[in-house]
Amino acid sequence: MANRRPLSILQRRLARYALVLSIGLVVGGGLFLVAQDSSTPWATILSGLGINLIASGIFAAFFAFLSDREHRNLVVEEIRESFSSHSEQLLGAVHAEQAYFLPRAKFAASKDYNPEFDIELSRAMLEASFYGFRGATAKYVARRLALLSTCPATVTVILADPRSDSLMRRRVADRTTNPKYRGLSPIEIADSLRHELAESLVGLFDQRFKSTITVAFTDETFVTRVEITDKTAFLALHISRSSRIQGFPEEFQFDSGSLHYEIQRAEIERRVELSTLKTTFSYSTTEEQLSTFLASVMQEPGGSVDPGPLRVAHHARMEVFDRHLTAILGHLNEDV
Structure with missing residues (x-):
């Protein structure tokens, strides 16, 4: 148990680093590609980026709302199924013990x-x-x-x-x-x-x-x-x-x-x-x-x-x- 905890922390850190690196690469690549277009004024480029950011924000908020709700429902269902399974096993074991020791x-x-x-x-x-x-x-x-x-x-x-x-x-x-x-x-x-x-x-x-x-x-x-x-x-x-x-x-x-x-x-x-x-x-x-x-x-x-x-x-x-x-x-x- 003591060895598993540092390993779990390391895995979470690596996951965060991978996410930050991916975002950085995507943003850096996008800026590099935008910089290649010298004919478009920067005001137009920044305006387009703003519109895309607004659209991305709306999409992210909507997606986060839906995914969070589905994830929450999924977790609740998994907990319910797990609890039901364990309850059936427990009740079965209790019933078996009762039938062995107690009168019908x-x-x-x-x-x-x-x-x-x-x-x-x-x-x-x-x-x-x-x-x-x-x-x-x-x-x-x-x-x-x-x-x-x-x-x-x-x-x-x-x-x-x-x-x-x-x-x-x-x-x-x-x-x-x-x-x-x-x-x-x-x-x-x-x-x-x-x-x-x-x-x-x-x-x-x-x-x-x-x-x-x-x-x-x-x-x-x-x-x-x-x-x-x-x-x-x-x-x-x-x-x-x-x-x-x-x-x-x-x-x-x-x-x-x-x-x-x-x-x-x-x-x-x-x-x-x-x-x-x-x-x-x-x-x-x-x-x-x-x-x-x-x-x-x-x-x-x-x-x-x-x-x-x-x-x-x-x-x-x-x-x-x-x-x-x-x-x-x-x-x-x-x-x-």
């Missing part, structure tokens, strides 16, 4: 089912070949699969391990602040939580002909609930203040390729891989196999659990949600 959409916490969230999640599931769920219980997952006209071929569900007493106590403590469980004792909340888990298993088993469903149990905090498809992920934050006050937590939607999407997709795969209690429901899974797995999950000493009462209880628990989701899915199922 946010759904506020609500006291009842959120139609906007259910529409977006249902649309994503209808278009997906994979659906993953990670949450304490999956009481709504089976009903979503049951009511969709087209289901993801592969479903992965990660649930809270009811064999972990510390995890169950943590989940009970979380639910005591939820208005939906207000008035229940900790023991009643714990029983409700275990029944939800068992009912969720039976509900998922009943959808084995529509999807191949892998269920794994883990011992984690579950401060969030994650639902993910091929193209998008929904993250529910249970611990925010608005989520604690309302019955249903606020949700954030992230596109595939974003930071949160990649993390949650990998988390689900790793959780299934490391789980010590898991199973897969497919068209070949029998009721007896479900009964045996239920006993191992719920730690029933008899070695089997009758799915019948759990199935009835699950349908009764989901009756209101079924009506809500059926009304939403009317036009979505028709579009598929």
Whole structure:
């Protein structure tokens, strides 16, 4: 930078010298040619020069006005184009960073089912070949699969391990602040939580002909609930203040390729891989196999659990949600 400045000054000086030299040569040449004409009086020559100077001055003023205006317009246009180009590049970079770190959409916490969230999640599931769920219980997952006209071929569900007493106590403590469980004792909340888990298993088993469903149990905090498809992920934050006050937590939607999407997709795969209690429901899974797995999950000493009462209880628990989701899915199922 220091070497360029003297060079620039030298270039400007040379340009000035060249201009002065050119003007001097032109004027000197003109005077020399005029001096060769001895027949014309000097008064006539000077008069002609005066007229030419006046004409030159008028022309120079007019030309300077036009050229200055055009030059100014050209400079303004170049600045505008340059600014526009840089602005587009900057906005593109900012948008790319936002898409990587920030959610595409946010759904506020609500006291009842959120139609906007259910529409977006249902649309994503209808278009997906994979659906993953990670949450304490999956009481709504089976009903979503049951009511969709087209289901993801592969479903992965990660649930809270009811064999972990510390995890169950943590989940009970979380639910005591939820208005939906207000008035229940900790023991009643714990029983409700275990029944939800068992009912969720039976509900998922009943959808084995529509999807191949892998269920794994883990011992984690579950401060969030994650639902993910091929193209998008929904993250529910249970611990925010608005989520604690309302019955249903606020949700954030992230596109595939974003930071949160990649993390949650990998988390689900790793959780299934490391789980010590898991199973897969497919068209070949029998009721007896479900009964045996239920006993191992719920730690029933008899070695089997009758799915019948759990199935009835699950349908009764989901009756209101079924009506809500059926009304939403009317036009979505028709579009598929």
